[in-house]
Amino acid sequence: MDRKPSAIETGWPEEGLTRVPYDVFDSGEIFEREQERLFRGPTWNYLGLECEIPEPGDYKLNFIGTTPIIVCRNGEGEVRAFVNRCTHRGSLLCFRNRGNEKVFTCVYHNWSFDLDGNLKGIAFRRGVNGQGGMPKDFDEEKHGLEAVRVTTRGGVVFGTFSDDTPDLEEYLGPQMTGFIDRMFNRPLRVMGHYSHRLRNNWKLVMENVRDPYHASILHLFFGSFGLSRHTMEGAALLDDSAWHHIVYTKRATDDISGSEYEGGKLKSMKSNLSLADPTLLDEWQEFDDGITNMVQTVFPAVTFQQITNCLGVRHLVPKGPDEAEMIWTLFGYEDDEDWQREIRRTQANLVGPAGLISLEDGAVTNFVQRAIRGREGHEASVVELGGDAVESSANRVTEATVRGFWKGYRDVMGL
Amino acid sequence: MDTVDIRHRVEQLQIDYAYCIDSGHFEDWPEFFTDECVYRIISRDSYEQGHESGFYYCRSKNMLRDRVLALRETTIYEPQRYRHVIGGTRILDSGDKRCRAESNLIVVRTLQAGEMSIFAAGAYLDTITFEPETPKFIEKVVVTDSPQIDMLLAGPL
Ligand code: FES
Ligand SMILES: [Fe+2]
Numbered sequence: 121m122d123r124k125p126s127a128i129e130t131g132w133p134e135e136g137l138t139r140v141p142y143d144v145f146d147s148g149e150i151f152e153r154e155q156e157r158l159f160r161g162p163t164w165n166y167l168g169l170e171c172e173i174p175e176p177g178d179y180k181l182n183f184i185g186t187t188p189i190i191v192c193r194n195g196e197g198e199v200r201a202f203v204n205r206c207t208h209r210g211s212l213l214c215f216r217n218r219g220n221e222k223v224f225t226c227v228y229h230n231w232s233f234d235l236d237g238n239l240k241g242i243a244f245r246r247g248v249n250g251q252g253g254m255p256k257d258f259d260e261e262k263h264g265l266e267a268v269r270v271t272t273r274g275g276v277v278f279g280t281f282s283d284d285t286p287d288l289e290e291y292l293g294p295q296m297t298g299f300i301d302r303m304f305n306r307p308l309r310v311m312g313h314y315s316h317r318l319r320n321n322w323k324l325v326m327e328n329v330r331d332p333y334h335a336s337i338l339h340l341f342f343g344s345f346g347l348s349r350h351t352m353e354g355a356a357l358l359d360d361s362a363w364h365h366i367v368y369t370k371r372a373t374d375d376i377s378g379s380e381y382e383g384g385k386l387k388s389m390k391s392n393l394s395l396a397d398p399t400l401l402d403e404w405q406e407f408d409d410g411i412t413n414m415v416q417t418v419f420p421a422v423t424f425q426q427i428t429n430c431l432g433v434r435h436l437v438p439k440g441p442d443e444a445e446m447i448w449t450l451f452g453y454e455d456d457e458d459w460q461r462e463i464r465r466t467q468a469n470l471v472g473p474a475g476l477i478s479l480e481d482g483a484v485t486n487f488v489q490r491a492i493r494g495r496e497g498h499e500a501s502v503v504e505l506g507g508d509a510v511e512s513s514a515n516r517v518t519e520a521t522v523r524g525f526w527k528g529y530r531d532v533m534g535l
Numbered sequence: 536m537d538t539v540d541i542r543h544r545v546e547q548l549q550i551d552y553a554y555c556i557d558s559g560h561f562e563d564w565p566e567f568f569t570d571e572c573v574y575r576i577i578s579r580d581s582y583e584q585g586h587e588s589g590f591y592y593c594r595s596k597n598m599l600r601d602r603v604l605a606l607r608e609t610t611i612y613e614p615q616r617y618r619h620v621i622g623g624t625r626i627l628d629s630g631d632k633r634c635r636a637e638s639n640l641i642v643v644r645t646l647q648a649g650e651m652s653i654f655a656a657g658a659y660l661d662t663i664t665f666e667p668e669t670p671k672f673i674e675k676v677v678v679t680d681s682p683q684i685d686m687l688l689a690g691p692l
Contacts, residue, residue: 217580312588314578315683340609393608397597445683450588461587468588469602473684474576480611482687 126150130498132535137523138508139500142492144535145321151441158420158532159185159438162285164271164278166422166435167191167201169449171275171308172218177235180218182447183437184279189268190214190224191277194235199272201279202237202265213265224265237265273297274304276433278418292418293359299366299416302407303426311464312432312450316473318482320489322421322436322444323529328481329415329423329434330525332356332367332516333505338484339477344393345401347371347413347427347470347477354413356521357512363419363528365521371412371428402463403428419528427477429460430467442489448472536665541629545636545663548670553619556691561606564691565599569664572596573674576692578682579657590688591677602691612689614647617654619692633664633673640677642692644685655692656680 126147133139144150159165165184168191172180179192181204188204190213206213206226213224213233223240225232230243239260247253268279271288278288289297318325328334336343336350343349354369395401403412406429414426421436432450439445448471452464470477492499503526506518510527513520529535536544548567555563568574577589593599623639637660644654657679663670677692 310586312577312586313581313584313682314590317683317685319686338611340611341605344609393604395597396600396604397595399595400598400601465587465592466594469592472590473686474590474688476605476609479687479689483612486686 127498127535128153132530133498133500135500136508137510137526137530138502138504140327140503140526141498141500142495143498144529145324145489145492146441148441150533151438153533154438155185155187157534158529159187160281161532162280162282163420163532164280164285164288164291164418165420166418166433167268167270167277167279169275169308169310169433169451170199170272170277171451171454172310172449173199175220177220177222178218179214179221179224181214181216182435184268184281185438188212189279190265191270191279192221192235199270199277200236201268201270201277202233203268205266206231207239207263207265208242233265237267239263239265273300275308276300276304292364293361295357296359296364296366296416296418299414300418300424302409303414303424303431307454308451309454309456310449310451311461312448312468314448314472316446316448316482318444318446318485319442320444320485321442322438323525324485324488325436325444325446325481326417326421326525327522328485330365330367330417330521331519332521333519334484335477338480341470341476345395347401350517353514354516355512355514356516356518358510358521358524361528361531362510362524363531364417365524366414366416367516367521368411368414369516370410400466400469401428402466404460404463417525419525420532425471427470428467429464430471431464432471536629536631538626538629541634542624542626544665544670545626545634545661546624548663548672549621549624549638549659552672553621557617557619559616559690561603561690564603565596568596568599568672568675570596572599572672573676574599574672574691575675576677576679576688578679580682582676582678590679590684591691599691606690610689612687615689616645617690617692618643618645621659632666633662636661636663640692652685654685 126143126149127141167182168180173193176193176195179190182189189201190204191201194200204213208231211226211228213226223232223234232241234240245254270279352369357366412428416424423434425432435447437445450468503519503522506520509520510523552567574593575589576591581589620641621638625637627635637658640659642655645651660676662674664673
């Protein structure tokens with residue numbers, strides 16, 4: 121069977137960021153290049169929250185791209201991260217999702233590594249009765265675990281494989297860093313953790329979370345119960361590189377008269393609905409800036425969200441050209457009072473694979489994956505709302521934030 | 536009530552409950568619960584760690600009704616069916632007025648194109664009242680063995 125050339129050979133469409141060639145969503149060749157250039161390249165990747173590994177020896181597992189990672193706290197209390205691959209013959213070193221260890225010992229042949237990744241022990245190093253064993257000049261120091269460079273901010277842990285990745289603050293720019301500080305401003309407490317299997321390419325999810333266009337259209341619950349409408353005050357922000365984005369809205373700032381939301385002109389607006397138990401949407405104003413809805417992505421694959429008082433991290437892990445896993449961590453703060461925790465957990469009904477305002481996302485991204493099959497040649501999607509601008513705006517009827525993702529993608533992928 | 540009687544009533548409740556969901560009669564689903572009730576769907580791992588948040592959390596019959604309202608009016612997803620198989624019910628403690636029971640559950644989901652999958656496996660942790668006449672759930676915690684949901688979880692389990 122003839123293989124159609126991918127965008128690697130044919131180049132990106134000449135229109136630039138307003139077109140996205142569909143083969144970035146299903147080409148195996150592109151998927152492999154992403155692992156090498158993007159996830160092993162100059163990017164900061166989400167690894168977890170410090171509160172998940174509070175004590176020395178605590179560890180959790182995660183991924184950067186498809187690479188399995190151990191994140192742990194060493195004896196000095198510093199966060200470390202390594203590839204979860206024994207340097208002997210490549211077995212997973214840790215296979216429980218979390219735990220506490222003084223040393224990591226591989227089950228296969230018992231090579232062991234300390235919490236800084238150094239190789240500390242080799243079973244039968246000297247053989248038995250002078251026979252066998254490792255060569256005398258075998259250098260343990262050269263066989264430590266592959267280290268990941270780690271940085272933390274506000275209790276969020278990021279890792280990178282590349283020495284070229286600038287400091288996180290420079291990577292994000294001041295505005296995006298400021299939003300991290302806004303939400304991660306004191307000790308956290310995890311309230312929920314689950315995974316969402318998506319039957320589509322991971323980038324369709326990143327487009328989706330960076331796309332303010334669909335929110336009040338696809339998610340009828342959103343518009344119907346006035347959680348977010350384009351008529352509310354808000355903004356779609358990009359940093360200077362455009363790699364990262366934030367979309368926020370401030371509820372209770374809009375007037376729908378004269379807009380498409382009025383009088384049921386928009387299919388997505390069912391203003392006749394009312395909740396039998398309105399405490400589902402109980403909330404309190406948590407942040408002084410009045411923002412009630414905020415979605416922030418850090419390129420390439422993590423999202424931080426505030427849906428009123430439901431706070432969370434969605435970390436996307438690619439599993440193949442047409443499969444991905446979104447790992448959700450919902451959290452509050454250590455100093456939350458019981459009533460605040462109750463509100464957060466109730467609002468958690470809005471998000472996740474069963475979420476009242478997000479359930480449809482797993483469906484539509486899969487719809488795209490199915491529909492792009494069997495295409496003729498080099499069809500591309502149209503990302504032209506708001507023209508070809510790749511910049512911040514108060515207006516959220518724009519796909520500039522999606523174009524920003526593709527700018528970052530092309531910068532790193534050389535496409 | 537003797538234990539045989541209690542077992543019979545609990546199993547009948549589970550059968551009716553499963554039929555309600557599998558036949559798509561979501562409007563009747565809240566009626567299996569008392570006015571003040573708790574219904575949760577949460578993974579085993581999260582449940583054991585004491586997490587508050589899972590996939591579903593309803594703390595009144597009206598919140599169950601709102602889930603149904605959302606399913607009917609605002610939720611968009613492809614046609615699909617659940618088939619519950621509930622069994623292995625253990626009656627944990629019981630009195631004349633209420634009991635606690637744990638049951639195994641498997642839900643097969645069939646999508647419109649025909650694809651079938653074991654969508655959920657896990658346990659129901661139920662607290663059931665026998666007052667008034669018809670048994671109802673005071674609390675139902677659906678603990679799923681997997682922390683993962685495939686694509687979306689629309690209807691209740
Ligand atoms: S593969 Fe780890 S010790 Fe052999
Ligand atoms: Fe969405």
